[in-house]
Amino acid sequence: LSDPVVVLAGGTGGAKLARGMLDVVDSPEQLVVIANTGDDVEIHGGYVSPDPDLVTFWLADQIDDRGWGLAGDTFAVMDGLRALGEEVWFNLGDRDLAVCLQRAARLDGGARLTDAQAAVANAFGVRARVLPMSDAPVRTRVVAHGRSWSLQEFLIAGRGAGPVDDVSFAGAAGATPTREVLDAIAAARAIVIGPSNPVISIGPILALRGMRQALRDSRAPVVAVSPIVRGRVLKGPTAVFMEWTGRALDADGIAGYYDGVIDGLVADDPASRVPTLQTDVLMADADSRRRVAEACLGFAAGLG
């Protein structure tokens, strides 16, 4: 497909922007979301892929109001595990677990992660493409409170509480973006980094071998949407991770983190080092999601 819009996404912020973008592009196939897989975890017999699934559930309008998982899902298996005396730190709904069990079975059968994830999108009727950033395993590790955590452990069991002492993306240096990812970036008319946590949601994508070069080589302008809304981060522990980078929690801090990657920033406060589209980046409903997505495309077109 020619000239897709590419969104780089981690958790909720990127997923919301992708949902807005779905309303803006001419056809769903014009939207390609490259999703972070650094949070993936094998648990409860399943292959859990939090960010690609979150994006898929958002695009399918099946995200639950709680902010993760499938709308109206039940939790019988997790209740069963607890009744068996297990400490369930990672909660998965029953239909969500079915998704993860099926994906694990496909991967065990030799499928690429890209194809296993495409099957999820297909099952949910999502015609936009949701691409795992890589088929090779990359695992985000966080050092905090004197121990090393997987990202989901840190966010859930550790409640995302700082200070963070180190962040690393195990496997990233040897993992390449997939052919699908590289093709989408090369063909894109615009590349938008969603307002997800820069360090732990977008960081793993940028850490892939060859990813920064691929973004530089693309003819498309790259713009990032700041996750900071009126000076605050709405969801997740972006602040503690930005603090670890030594950058301020403002547009300049975000622009600094993305230095060498972005051509422009969309934020509600101005950045000094990069062209900024200053606009309200709150995406509280479908209208505002669509408005921010449109603003990104217009801004990117002006930078191209």
Added chain:
Amino acid sequence: LSDPVVVLAGGTGGAKLARGMLDVVDSPEQLVVIANTGDDVEIHGGYVSPDPDLVTFWLADQIDDRGWGLAGDTFAVMDGLRALGEEVWFNLGDRDLAVCLQRAARLDGGARLTDAQAAVANAFGVRARVLPMSDAPVRTRVVAHGRSWSLQEFLIAGRGAGPVDDVSFAGAAGATPTREVLDAIAAARAIVIGPSNPVISIGPILALRGMRQALRDSRAPVVAVSPIVRGRVLKGPTAVFMEWTGRALDADGIAGYYDGVIDGLVADDPASRVPTLQTDVLMADADSRRRVAEACLGFAAGLG
């Protein structure tokens, strides 16, 4: 524990007898059930162990009326898999799946199957011991209708329809009974083979390396309960498997199958080659289960 009663069990018949025996022994710890693991299957991310679990659910009075699985269980994950387009040939309830996921995680963590199964019994408050026949994998294979099936596939997807062309127990020749199994057999005051399918439920247990010798070496009398009630088999495809062995579907056929193993047979029709306790072996309710269990112990004591 001294002088346990040992029950060899496969599916429903053996589990019902074990439940009756629980009412007869002085304390639950006096009951040891050695359960067939030839039907075990890794599926849906879990380690499914149909016979040990069936026995456990019976002993915990949590067997569902449908004859398998946990009473009142829900099926949200299987429904989820079907909604994803999967053909679900092996149906597992949600709480049942939780049992299987937890067991798989324990085995992945290096636990012996014996210990992983003991944890299931413990979680369900079962104080009788339910011992997998072996910690090593044994898998029952059935050749029928021109192909080879795992046992559960044959029973579920193939509906257990004969004729059966071959039965084998992959791995059995190299698999030994566990230390716990051998100790229980050596210490037993009575060994009762439950009225499960002789070929596919008890056959795998007898096929283990050293099992027949262990039964012969035990000072305990070995009696089998015939699965044939008033000339018919109540549950499961015993007939097609007995037909494969070339034996009649009567007490003589059962006694012949267990030749060299049993000292006596409990059946509602007389066997000519082995001492027979002729009695009603229908176990339709708690009273009749207890009565058959008592009859087995009295009969065995007289043979000792």
